[in-house]
Amino acid sequence: MLRASFTTEEAVYGVILVAGMIAVSGAHGATSLSVFWTVLVTVVVFWLAHLYAGTVAGHGLDKDRIVGLGESFRHALRRSLGLLLSSLIPLVILLLGAGRLINDRLTIWLALWMCVAVLAVLGYIAFRRRGAPWYIRLLGALTTAAFGIVIILAKALIH
Template sequence: MLVRVRSGLITEESVYGIVLVSGMIVVAGGYGATSWQTFLAVIGTVLVFWAAHVYAGTVAGHGVLEGDETTLSGAFHRAVRRSLGFLFAALLPCFVLLLGALRVIDDSVAMWTALWLGVVVLGVLGFSAFTVRGSSWPVRIAGTLGTAAFGLAMIALKAIIH
């Protein structure tokens, strides 16, 4: 079961999802959006991108190759499973944005915390991916830093824009 969860979450879709969320936070912050506005924009964008990804995966996975007997339903289910990491990656940053939207924490704190959580999530994804593959510790650390660097790039953009 744990292997199945890992394989569903440690995907390129997870990395892409968190980078998308971070990018949305950067853009919203550049326009002076509140946590509530940013939360709604991020949720809406993530859902649209996720639906488009599922649709594309379904179309691309449905009997494209000669002799492939994959049904439309089978292709859809595989695309949904494959893209769940996209949704899960957005959960923590969106939760923090929601805390800002509900005025539990300040808007600015919510935005920056969500961005730093993105870095952490990316680092965990990188570390997990290399650990699952049995990589050595130096490779795991390099993978962690390399994956987290995408989140750091978003923070640098936020700093420049802000």
């Protein structure tokens, strides 16, 4: 379940959300700890909203059978877990800064670049699962990572 949850569009969306939140909340000298809490709370709220919406949308009649609330919830949980899990690596990096193991500015940039790396891995896995040749997998990784790079460019231009 963990592997299937992490390699979903929700995981890609989650990493992009996290990168955007780091870029916005990390502006103007914010501490790693304040960015950590902003990102964590935002991701949890988005995840809960996604879980709720998926449960409600999946509940009811589906191709001549009734989908119960429990079944709908389990399906939505599997689908939405990637949104939550995709934030773990950047959040751990932000905690390293909060613990003063890395200075705040470097921590925020490191967490942003880690989002790009996670996006690249997700893109690569998505194309590998479809049996694409290595060069298409690489192109998929670069294309997916480009979303994070756009956020980093926006952060650089803002500063």
